Amino acid sequence: MSEDFISSQEQFLKEKVSQSDLEQMVLGKQKKFSGLLTREAAMKLVAFDEGFVQQKRVASRPMKLSSLKDGDYVTAVVRVKQINCSREFERDGRKGKVSNVLVGDDTAEKTLVLWGGDADFAERKLERNACLRIENALVKNGELHSNLYAKLSLEENPPSVLPDYFKPAVPLSHAREGEDFFARIITKGRLIEFERNGEKRFVLNLTVADDSGEKTLVCWNRNAVIVNFLTEGDVIKVERVSANNGELQASWNTHILAHAKNHSLKELEFTPLSQMKEGNAFVQIILTKLFEARVSRKCQSCGSQVPPEEEKCNCRGSLREVFFITAEATDAFDSSSKLRLVIFGEQAQDLLGLKQTLVSPQTIFDLKRPYLEGKTFKLKALAKKREDGRIELVAKQIRSW
Template sequence: MDAGLRQQLLAKSAWSEQELAQKIEEKQEKFAGLLAEDAAIELLAREQGLEVKKEKSTPQFTPLASVEAGTTANVRARVLHVFALKRFEKNGRKGKVCNVSIADDSGPATLVLWGRDCAAADSLERNDAIEITEGLVKNKNPLEIHSTLLTQVKRVAAESKTAAVAEIKDLQEGTEADFFARLLELSEEKEFDREKNGVKTKGKMASALAADDSGQVRLVLWDENAELARRARPGDAVKIESGAVKKGRDGSLEVHLGWRSRAVLNPRAHGLREREELWKAKYAEKKIAEAAEGDVVLLYATLAEVSGCRIVRKCRSCGVSVNVHEQKCSCGSEELRDLLVLEAKLSDPSGSARAVFFGREAMHVLGVNKVTIDPQTIAELKAEQLSGKPIKLIAQAKQGNVSGEKEFVAKHVL
């Protein structure tokens, strides 16, 4: 920071050096220590009505080993490891943080991203080259560079360093692996209670089925990684980084994504086959009349009509249906969830059949993100728009409980 701005601030405010030092300290405390002295002076100057002119210049980059604690620094580095996002609550305020292990030729460091800056990690992959400008050097040993209001992190073109990626068929129990895959199935995100050292917290979990040309594997997504179940759709490409390969209850391998792991949605240069090819390789494409009871098939059909839409309430603990006016299940659990159910009629050249869509698959068909009015009203408003619309889905054929006729339960709308 230009020393002249400090003198202008002292003259404008009539503060003493001691008072200015106190103001700087208060400003830094307000930002949880994530504000360098020069940035604090700049904010104070703006508050006093001073015009802060910042000349645009080419930043000078410093090797990681040469940066000094308590200063801001510009550095270039490689991404070694992106850890899962963490959410926290402190002094009644909620926040989030994401740690990124980085290194250059002079040594390693940890980039600590706070709040909105965590979004910068979403597009980063292992071995990416990045530039960090105006990062606050918080600690020297071990070296930590924290994001502040002025920090920018961007991926830059550099000599490619390809990280080793595995194929699903080569995954081995007890290892951590990086691999590309497409999502075949996604479960809904679930919450659960856990206790550690006498402290009770809420955890989240979801699962997914992922595949590449060599095979498929179940992904078990924990806590913030479980949000993938809400953000992704079947067919999306993912890159798993540092997935922990474990043996599941049925003896098959699973890949667990905890705090050390992450899933990069729609990564660059994944080289996977197109999703359409994947569907056809995984599921038999059949006409409505050809699907036998129990078959999970790929259907290309038309929405002949939308017949009904409603909310059902389910118990998260035991899975039974609960009256929508009740707040407690007969099993005693108060952990309930509301599920949207859409009923429709599908047709193709071979015939027609009833189909049922649940949860977000129902919302996907209706083209809504949330339900804020009566579901049947939504269906009636959308009926004309949806009638005759082509639809592609993975569905299981079954015999209707009431009609006894063939119907389909949609697993995924593609």
């Protein structure tokens, strides 16, 4: 930030507020942004709030990375070489997120530090060799830092002089330390939260597969949180995977891109209902009839069903209540193939949009029935045999509707 800009904004503020009030306002801004703002940046926000509108002196044309100087606000067009997993933190009771991205042009390589929403951009949009335009980045300690005024965008027509960081993805069976690969999520474990050295940590296990085979991928911390929002069948790109005794891990230096494109994986295959056997399968069905929505009350000791009017089981065992929906599912590609479908728990509640309400679940079910019947769903289901020998489907994960 240029000295004349700082001087002009300070002069503006001195004419508007007292020195003591100014200091309190600056401290207030720094506290609001979890202590991440320098005094100059906080003062700039205060000045903006008070009506100071002078524009920053920003380079109108992209600058070369080798020519950057600390304190400058710059525009740069770069290639992405490496994306580290975002790190979440808490400071003064406020949560934040930061991600380090190694970028380069034809003159140098620099670390791009992305804060808050800009770290979200890195998680959702960036991958190795992407061309990135960043406007109004602050040069600090030789690094580029995003800030409240920075703007990130992907460049569709990158300059030819930029370096090429492309690295071909390998088959999953050949994935080793530092490799990139595409894979489809086959099964997703439970997100486990734990504490280490006073910090909150997360871990989640995936089973992933491509045409070459199937492997376990252990995802840590922010990577675990990201994949927890995905569903079985989704495609991910894993950049710079870690390997520990043959086990693949997504650690702090691994970048996971959700809903990855430009891959050569086979499309998700749906099993026809007419060919359904016991086990897990992906199916595409039409909900042709919705039968009922109710709560099952089952004794956890003896397994008996307990009527609604009874408070306890005769064996005095504790009860487990589960909300579920029963329906008729028709194969989306073969209207003659139909199976009974059961949807339990949160999936059933999500299907109805059921939240805490005074209206009974059956009433909401009756209201939603005309809307849901006839709709097409993609889901992962467990096919199991009933006592009469017929196959029924239990929804494990509804992918889309």
